[in-house]
Amino acid sequence: MVNFILNTKIVATDKPETFLLLDFIRYQKNLTGTKIGCREGDCGACTVLVGELKNNELQYRSFTSCLTPIGNVAGKHVVTVEGLNMDDLNPIQQAMIEESATQCGFCTPGFVVSLAGFCLSTKEPTEQNAIAAIDGNICRCTGYKSIARAAAKISQLLQNRGAEEPATFLAKHKILPEYFTSIKERLQELALGKKSTITINPETYPFLGGGTDLYVQKHDQMQKTEARLLYNLPELNQLYLEDNKCIIGGAVTVTDLKDSSIIQEHFPSFLNYFRLVSSTPIRNMATIAGNIINASPIGDFTVMLIALRAKIILTDGINSRQIRLRDLYKGYKQLDKKPEEYIEKIWFELPDRNWKFNFEKVSKRTHLDIASVNSAMGISLQADIIQRIRISAGGVSPIPMYLEKTSTYLTGRLVTDQILTEALEIAQSEISPISDARGSETYKRLLLNQLIKTHFLILAPQFELELTDT
Ligand SMILES: Cc1cc2nc3c(=O)[nH]c(=O)nc-3n(C[C@H](O)[C@H](O)[C@H](O)COP(=O)(O)OP(=O)(O)OC[C@H]3O[C@@H](n4cnc5c(N)ncnc54)[C@H](O)[C@@H]3O)c2cc1C
Numbered sequence: 001m002v003n004f005i006l007n008t009k010i011v012a013t014d015k016p017e018t019f020l021l022l023d024f025i026r027y028q029k030n031l032t033g034t035k036i037g038c039r040e041g042d043c044g045a046c047t048v049l050v051g052e053l054k055n056n057e058l059q060y061r062s063f064t065s066c067l068t069p070i071g072n073v074a075g076k077h078v079v080t081v082e083g084l085n086m087d088d089l090n091p092i093q094q095a096m097i098e099e100s101a102t103q104c105g106f107c108t109p110g111f112v113v114s115l116a117g118f119c120l121s122t123k124e125p126t127e128q129n130a131i132a133a134i135d136g137n138i139c140r141c142t143g144y145k146s147i148a149r150a151a152a153k154i155s156q157l158l159q160n161r162g163a164e165e166p167a168t169f170l171a172k173h174k175i176l177p178e179y180f181t182s183i184k185e186r187l188q189e190l191a192l193g194k195k196s197t198i199t200i201n202p203e204t205y206p207f208l209g210g211g212t213d214l215y216v217q218k219h220d221q222m223q224k225t226e227a228r229l230l231y232n233l234p235e236l237n238q239l240y241l242e243d244n245k246c247i248i249g250g251a252v253t254v255t256d257l258k259d260s261s262i263i264q265e266h267f268p269s270f271l272n273y274f275r276l277v278s279s280t281p282i283r284n285m286a287t288i289a290g291n292i293i294n295a296s297p298i299g300d301f302t303v304m305l306i307a308l309r310a311k312i313i314l315t316d317g318i319n320s321r322q323i324r325l326r327d328l329y330k331g332y333k334q335l336d337k338k339p340e341e342y343i344e345k346i347w348f349e350l351p352d353r354n355w356k357f358n359f360e361k362v363s364k365r366t367h368l369d370i371a372s373v374n375s376a377m378g379i380s381l382q383a384d385i386i387q388r389i390r391i392s393a394g395g396v397s398p399i400p401m402y403l404e405k406t407s408t409y410l411t412g413r414l415v416t417d418q419i420l421t422e423a424l425e426i427a428q429s430e431i432s433p434i435s436d437a438r439g440s441e442t443y444k445r446l447l448l449n450q451l452i453k454t455h456f457l458i459l460a461p462q463f464e465l466e467l468t469d470t
């Protein structure tokens with residue numbers, strides 16, 4: 001039985017945990033304001049808010065309900081566009097109308113829900129943050145300028161919020177309904193859905209994280225199967241420091257990582273990389289472990305973590321073992337992992353002060369796209385000599401790669417144009433890209449060279465390298 005609060009009411013359903021939230025909302029609860037567009041997480045027409053208690057704080061995040069299994073919202077608050085309605089149009093809806101930000105209206109509920117999520121967050125109420133909140137919503141007929149104007153207007157409504165709890169402020173100023181102020185206590189009372197063990201037949205049922213990969217790749221199959229849900233397990237939701245290790249639990253999401261004070265302190269540049277990965281709702285749902293296990297040769301976090309020399313701890317619930325992340329990949333989508341093993345933790349050593357890191361990604365469009373080629377590099381220099389260097393690359397072989405020979409060659413050297421040319425030749429000998437929809441083999445080879453040069457430009461400008469397009 002899955003229980004959660006849907007808008008104002010507690011619902012309990014005996015539908016399987018893998019049943020889609022979108023179908024539940026529309027076909028079981030007749031809340032048809034939530035629209036169906038792509039069913040692949042791309043358009044945002046199906047956006048809902050999911051509120052949960054984290055460290056006793058109520059936190060709302062936008063989710064695409066078309067990729068959300070109901071088991072992942074157990075014990076939480078799900079808000080559809082109907083749950084934002086007041087006697088008259090609320091100021092978010094009003095702003096969309098005043099700024100002519102809606103025409104056919106199909107996408108509008110998704111935009112309104114995402115903007116309500118921005119209002120419910122504690123993010124600084126800037127125009128830029130309001131627009132970032134709708135980066136997962138696509139509109140096919142209204143101009144984005146008018147939607148951006150509406151978002152700016154909404155950010156103005158929040159200017160005097162100060163440190164007041166968002167739900168209290170929004171209710172007081174009649175921006176969102178009053179009932180939001182009682183949700184925290186209602187969730188505490190509900191305190192449901194937090195399973196602490198993995199029970200179901202380990203051999204045949206897939207592990208399920210955020211569902212952003214599985215529900216795209218195996219949409220119909222997921223509806224008919226049971227799964228082992230990891231998403232709500234408290235022990236897998238931790239991100240913390242232990243000695244000098246950054247430890248990421250097997251259900252930590254991309255947004256958890258982005259918002260973590262550890263990452264912000266030690267990797268300030270990461271904020272720029274997150275913007276290159278999917279969209280706000282997908283980042284809210286997608287786990288880092290899911291990125292690793294889906295074994296895409298272009299998984300962005302996999303490539304970053306390989307350059308960070310990450311290790312993973314695999315467990316079957318009884319026995320655990322640790323391996324280097326880069327050793328997990330044995331061939332295209334072939335892993336050194338037994339079916340009953342799941343990722344309990346991912347960890348890497350926090351680098352010392354000399355250590356610098358960069359990630360680059362080239363895709364057909366800058367945002368909301370997967371990479372043609374991506375690459376990460378970590379480097380530590382002393383008197384311009386490379387002490388340590390780790391270069392990884394995606395999209396250039398059947399697996400996400402650690403460029404071992406290239407990294408070994410560069411270690412201990414002062415980089416000159418000649419040395420870099422030789423290093424790039426070694427990198428070219430390590431990779432085996434194929435021509436596909438993301439680019440030809442020749443193009444991907446050229447991209448890798450350019451991305452490695454870019455790493456040096458950004459991390460070691462003192463080398464003053466010539467950057468010709470060889
Ligand atoms: C619109 C859209 C945009 C995207 N953009 C990007 C992008 O820019 N860059 C990118 O890299 N990816 C992108 N993705 C792919 C996907 O979001 C990520 O790979 C994501 O990290 C997968 O995580 P998940 O928790 O949703 O995985 P799930 O779908 O839940 O699972 C994926 C796989 O991992 C397994 N799994 C999950 N957790 C564990 C665990 N703890 N232990 C063992 N196995 C586990 C599952 O069994 C499954 O095989 C995008 C996806 C969508 C839908």
Ligand code: FES
Nearest residue numbers: 037038039044066
């Ligand atoms: S229907 Fe397009 S994102 Fe869900």
Ligand code: FES
Nearest residue numbers: 103104107139140
């Ligand atoms: S108003 Fe028609 S798709 Fe956005």
